[in-house]
Amino acid sequence: MSADEDHGDGFFGERAASVYDERAADMFDPAAVRPVVQMLADLAGQGGALEFGIGTGRIALPLAERGVRVAGIDNSEAMVARLRAKPGGEHIDVTIGDFARARVDGEFSLSSPSAPIPKESRSTSSGNCRLLV
């Protein structure tokens, strides 16, 4: 793969995305995921959850399976393609873009970052929305 093929996907280009789940196998262990999903589902309540850096759906998919409406932002088409290929992934609303500029319509009771969120993006989380940092 040339460097150009990774352009626009940040660090998580095709090369990184192709091995992400395998390399992060410990983090995909249900024993690690379950308590996080439980906590996020409790915090989201009846509202939706917006995940910054949704990636391949490690948290988003099981959270959606719990009945939480989940949306995400990610600047890696390659990572999101992996999410889309998984069962249930086609139902998750993902905005491709950078945290600093992306806008997502809708209301969310919880937004959870998996990468540091720039200060200028934190205004997307307002009102009754909890922002986990």
Ligand SMILES: C[S@@+](CC[C@H](N)C(=O)[O-])C[C@H]1O[C@@H](n2cnc3c(N)ncnc32)[C@H](O)[C@@H]1O
């Ligand atoms: C370490 S992965 C985590 C993926 C997933 N949330 C998980 O827990 O497995 C970080 C994700 O954040 C995305 N990301 C990092 N910086 C970003 C930015 N500035 N804007 C949008 N997405 C970003 C990457 O593309 C990647 O998919």
